[in-house]
Structure formats: structure tokens, C-alpha cells
Amino acid sequence: MKCVFAHYKALLFACCTFPICAVASPLTINLPAESISLRPSDLPGYAIAQQKCGICHSADYIEYQPPGFSQKQWTGLARKMKESYGAPLSESEVGLVGEYLAATYSGQPAAESKPVIKAIELAANTVDQPKVADAKALLDQNGCLGCHAIDRQVVGPAYHDVAVHYKGNAQAISQVIDHISHGGSGRWGAIPMPPFPGLQPAELKQLADFVLAQ
The missing domain is CATH 1.10.760.10 (Cytochrome c-like domain)
Structure with a gap:
């Protein structure tokens, strides 16, 4: 009985003195690239x-x-x-x-x-909100803030980082408009940005101006 108790005390001392497991290092997960697209249609x-x-x-x-x-x-x-x-x-x-x-x-x-x-x-016609000429309303209507924030990365880059990236670029407006309209991946990481072909030219300009002003 004394032997069993001695072994128990030794085991208890070891557990209290030494860490049971090491702290896990950060795990990086790389998602596969998008391989399936929507079936095209004229609708x-x-x-x-x-x-x-x-x-x-x-x-x-x-x-x-x-x-x-x-x-x-x-x-x-x-x-x-x-x-x-x-x-x-x-x-x-x-x-x-x-x-x-x-x-x-x-x-x-x-x-x-x-x-x-x-x-x-x-x-x-009785429930849809009328379009308003406001960049923040456009961001809400198109779900932009689900992937972006003004000053921090979410899924996509922060708008402030985009503005810094294009600072001094004479083609900034046209390039950002093109990226919003057509989407794509590879510019800010592997996660693709969906295209927004339904936005009107004036709306695209509003959004590009807003992003570049951050």
C-alpha cells in the first residue's frame, strides 16, 4: 500500500511540476483557389x-x-x-x-x-428602398462591408491600405473602378472578389472615390 501511495505522490508531483503539453504554434491554412463558377446565362x-x-x-x-x-x-x-x-x-x-x-x-x-x-x-415597388447617391449606402446595399473595413483587413484589404497603394497613381480611379466592376483575385491575396456588373458607372465612380479618399 505504501508503494502504491509513493508512486501516486511521484506522479502527482510530476504533473504539477512539468507542463503536460507544449503550447501549440500558430497554424496557417491555405484555402484552395476557386475552381467552380456560376453557369452563364442571358437572364x-x-x-x-x-x-x-x-x-x-x-x-x-x-x-x-x-x-x-x-x-x-x-x-x-x-x-x-x-x-x-x-x-x-x-x-x-x-x-x-x-x-x-x-x-x-x-x-x-x-x-x-x-x-x-x-x-x-x-x-x-412597395418594399424596395430607392437608390440614393451616397457611397456608404452603396457599400451597405452591395454587402461590401462584409469583406472590407475602413482601417483593418477583414476578408479583403482595408480601404485605407488600398488608398495608400494607389497614392500618386494617375490611373487610380479607372483601375479601382475596373476592379470593383470585374472582381478578380491575386492583387490582395488568393481569396477572389466577386464582380459587380450591376453597378452603374456613376455608382462605381462614387465607390472608387470613397475608397481612395480613406
Whole structure:
């Protein structure tokens, strides 16, 4: 019994005297490059999906959905992204994205959903906010602040860092406008920035001016 107790005391002393495990070193994870893109279409919902759905998830999320989804189910999925996860979609854009997904991923002819889309667009006239000529409102409407901040890196670079990078560049405005409009990756890391083809030239100019002023 004394022997067992002695062994116990020795073990307890060792545990209290020496660290049980070493402090882990920081772990770096390199995400793979984006390999799947949205299926192209002439429908207006394609440009909206490119611009706003890619803010939160990659295109393969859509590929994982059941291939037999109806237009109503696709639209419901887009509305869930708007209402539950804060996707910057207006009610009319929800309908257009649903139409695009149904036609492109489920093979439903777009003409079949036209009455539904029209009803959504008419209802949206009472709920959509009018466009305002304000850069911060544009940032909110397009989900920009989900990936960027003024003075610190989030997913993408801080706007202040972008302004410093382009300081003294005579082509800064046109280059930043092009990057916002067309998106891309590699300029600030491997994580891609989605394109924003739905923004008007004046809106692109407002956003570029705002970023470069930080």
C-alpha cells in the first residue's frame, strides 16, 4: 500500500511540476483557389448572382442543391439568404435570382416563371428602398462591408491600405473602378472578389472615390 501511495505522490508531483503539453504554434491554412463558377446565362439573375451571391459562398454551394428544385424552391433559397443571412438582395432581385437558378440548374424554361417574377417585381415597388447617391449606402446595399473595413483587413484589404497603394497613381480611379466592376483575385491575396456588373458607372465612380479618399 505504501508503494502504491509513493508512486501516486511521484506522479502527482510530476504533473504539477512539468507542463503536460507544449503550447501549440500558430497554424496557417491555405484555402484552395476557386475552381467552380456560376453557369452563364442571358437572364438578368445571372449578373445579380455573380455580384451578390459570391459575397458569402462559392458557386459549388449551388451545385450541391437537388437538381430537381422548382423555381419556387430556388426563389425560396434566395429569399432565405436575404432574410436569414443578410444577403444584399432586394425582393425583385430575389425573384430574378430564383428564375436564373431554376432555368440554369433545373432546366425549367424561364418563360414559365415570368408571371411569378412579374408579381414579385410589382410587390417590390412597395418594399424596395430607392437608390440614393451616397457611397456608404452603396457599400451597405452591395454587402461590401462584409469583406472590407475602413482601417483593418477583414476578408479583403482595408480601404485605407488600398488608398495608400494607389497614392500618386494617375490611373487610380479607372483601375479601382475596373476592379470593383470585374472582381478578380491575386492583387490582395488568393481569396477572389466577386464582380459587380450591376453597378452603374456613376455608382462605381462614387465607390472608387470613397475608397481612395480613406
